[in-house]
Amino acid sequence: MSITRKNPLPSLSIQPLSADLEIATFLILFRDNESTDFQTFWKNHTRVLPRLSQIARQYNAIPAASVYLEQVFSVTGAIKNIRQASMSSVTLRSLMILRKKKNIEKLRSFSLP
Known part of the structure; x- marks a missing residue:
């Protein structure tokens, strides 16, 4: 017996954070991940912090x-x-x-x- 839904769950659309909220989120994430290296941090958080990760890629290139x-x-x-x-x-x-x-x-x- 298979259970199927007639109405699938609506897909969750993640709204981008405001710039201020994105910075506040970055500060919290950075504090919690201080030991993480630069590339790993941004790889893990690029979806949560899209603006800042784009700036980080642009301005922190060696x-x-x-x-x-x-x-x-x-x-x-x-x-x-x-x-x-x-x-x-x-x-x-x-x-x-x-x-x-x-x-x-x-x-x-x-x-x-």
Whole structure:
């Protein structure tokens, strides 16, 4: 005797978490999985934290070369050369922070496709 349902159970659709809830979930999961290595953590939680896992893949890749650092120092040198010696180290640091803030704003506007 087989038991069949006339009306199958509705499939559960998982709604994506809001960005704030996703960050809060990440903090809890990270605290509970501190000993887990980076790749394993994101492999296990990519479905629960889709936005953050996408950002993690994009920004935590190991570069094959030191191009990023060379670019940072190149930009710093260019800014310093433009302003010459009249720029203080505090002003130069402030300009670099503003440049990084612009990149952070891009991250905040990051959304899933």
